[in-house]
Amino acid sequence: MSFLKTCVVAGTGPGNGAAIARAFSKEGFHVALLSRSNTFTSSLASELGNATAITCDLSDEISIAQAAKKIESECPPVEVLVFNAGGASTFRPGTLLDIQPSELIKSISARSMGPLALSQHLLPGMVERKKGSVLFTGATASLRGSANFAFVAIPSFSCKALAESMAREFMPKGIHVSHIVLDGAVESERARQWMPNAGPDDLIQPKDVAANYVMLHNQPRSTWTFELVLRPAVEKW
Amino acid sequence: MSFLKTCVVAGTGPGNGAAIARAFSKEGFHVALLSRSNTFTSSLASELGNATAITCDLSDEISIAQAAKKIESECPPVEVLVFNAGGASTFRPGTLLDIQPSELIKSISARSMGPLALSQHLLPGMVERKKGSVLFTGATASLRGSANFAFVAIPSFSCKALAESMAREFMPKGIHVSHIVLDGAVESERARQWMPNAGPDDLIQPKDVAANYVMLHNQPRSTWTFELVLRPAVEKW
Amino acid sequence: MSFLKTCVVAGTGPGNGAAIARAFSKEGFHVALLSRSNTFTSSLASELGNATAITCDLSDEISIAQAAKKIESECPPVEVLVFNAGGASTFRPGTLLDIQPSELIKSISARSMGPLALSQHLLPGMVERKKGSVLFTGATASLRGSANFAFVAIPSFSCKALAESMAREFMPKGIHVSHIVLDGAVESERARQWMPNAGPDDLIQPKDVAANYVMLHNQPRSTWTFELVLRPAVEKW
């Protein structure tokens, strides 16, 4: 394989981010792994080969500009751009009276301002090459603002607004923009603690998520999907 | 290939229905081709081999019962059930004041009562075998009731209600139920007359629709999609 | 008061229908009370004065034509038309495998074909007089197809499609079309049996529903609402 194209995964943790990186790597992409710290991404880059680990804080405009410069100088042309920052890993549900306004702004920034800023660097090239996909990871909180979930709903809605505006502007220019909603618990140690009796497919499997991202990138141009909701067969909705 | 499983396509015209039948046939399915008249389906069945053409009027309960009996006695076990009756082929937009109530009921029946009745015959076996997909074809009129489109919106909404109720009842029992919304004009001679300057991918291509149906049937169980909206890259929405 | 205008309530039972009739009667409307049987509506008509009880089966086109003729010959010009047929009073949730197709068609007819047919008789006059409202009663099942609720979701979605198509066609012609979604249990003896501990406002009060219908009819023309969801303060959604 020639690795003449890059898949950027912005927000590469050990769950969905890593699975998505692995899946596009197998499809012949060089992968750029963006994360606030490079502890995990460096070892993942070594494992994959043809991969670059880049530190990037998606809530910080300057950090994003530096990451964009690195991607453009060190990686093949970008064909896929994945925004996978969820950062809900440490989230605990709670009344909106207790939300710290500054933390909320940081989280919103990482879900909308950051993806916008990075796209401003990378989209023009994709449009010029007339090919590419921008894939945003959302969650149940992208679909509804629930009691005790304001802290994730507000950033998630801001992300969806960006994705939808981008889709309507850039799909006619040949860029496939999708918003993927993971409507269920994703497989993880923490999820298994809550749901000890869950069967193997009752939690969303990162490798299955990744297969759907690759599918979206390859979806035929006459039948593009903007919003793709994914949930386990057993999930209540 | 062994053809030990059947894909039923209820509503098999020369566009999406035929493409879906061809696609599942290539995947190793026996296909049961249901249509009000068997002129087209007989010749398609001959072309495909391992196919059965069955006349069926989806607005008529008795005709459905007869078709179900034929499927169950002459075909391998049903694994995929596609409801593709649109029947909008002769539709002309117009004020709701001009709709014939009896024609409306016939159209609603073909989109909800009929699919329900056929499912009542075939779903129990699929549940018992713990495997299968039921795929409903929808359209823009499934998403919104527009001026001058009441005649298609009312049946389309009734179909979506059935699909969504079925999904919530049967997904936890292992049956993947999807509602596919074709949000754009489908390639056809008539569509080309309206849009003579459309590029090759500017109209929905039936073979691309069919690829998405096969994808849905094969979607991993931890990441099932209920509603899949498909539209050309250039479509305004 | 002069009673120079009529409010038609199609589907007048002792709950919301009667409350809506009372509220418009107080606003100075003659009320036409349509119901399959005239047992209840006759006594309500006597109570209200300036009211006409008319038998009408909304699933039967001929019965509708007769009712329309009676309204047009015996009542002042129609200014408000309320479709309040729910008929869920005897509904018991259950698997869609047990739905009788013919009963489903009857229920769909009463929720979409019937309201369409009656509107075909009465709307042209309202448009000519450039004034009027058509108000459709919906329910939770208008918003989602749930497991075991297919029998109400399918007719409810068909009703919403009619309302939305009518709104988009007739609002620009000066007719206010609204779809009111009652997203909660309505006060009734049966509801109190299920929820014996419900507070006075925890169930939807028919008089409150009626106040919202009057509000919609009086809503200023520069700020019309199509869909109005009503739910008790305590309701989970």
Added chain:
Amino acid sequence: MSFLKTCVVAGTGPGNGAAIARAFSKEGFHVALLSRSNTFTSSLASELGNATAITCDLSDEISIAQAAKKIESECPPVEVLVFNAGGASTFRPGTLLDIQPSELIKSISARSMGPLALSQHLLPGMVERKKGSVLFTGATASLRGSANFAFVAIPSFSCKALAESMAREFMPKGIHVSHIVLDGAVESERARQWMPNAGPDDLIQPKDVAANYVMLHNQPRSTWTFELVLRPAVEKW
């Protein structure tokens, strides 16, 4: 009238904000008029009497805390809290490639962080008094992310997420939370320049908007509406 209760209007310009303030003033409320500059609000406060003009930048947490303190020390108890910051007055549609990330964050802050922070100060008292409404003004961009409208869609979606989360948490505690979507152009000199032939009701009239806000505050507890979309009769949607 006794003016024993306050209506806070956060975002009081000469259009909807002033109309809402006038309407609640007529209903017997003391009104607190929050705006970044007090040029307009001071003169409106003089006109109304029983009104307090308070400078407040809703994108600045410290400014909000100061405004909250002033409201709590100088005004009667808060019963209605209106978030009317749109700030789209200077907005020009344009590609998302040209959005300044820092301006986007400022706008998001004013639509979600700011309303959250002010609510954190004022909601606990409303909950204690078991009475009150929080009303958020939204726009077409709250419903969909359109091409060239990312700059308003992202803040608008963040506002809707806050409103919906707040509704689900606080409605059961007796606070009516609503998100009002103005789906059309609002009457203004600028709007008349775009649409010189618009009739008197073809643009949303601020006094009509205000009447709907008062209606929502008075809506009976058994039939509360969360989202209220308002559009002119002639509007395409």
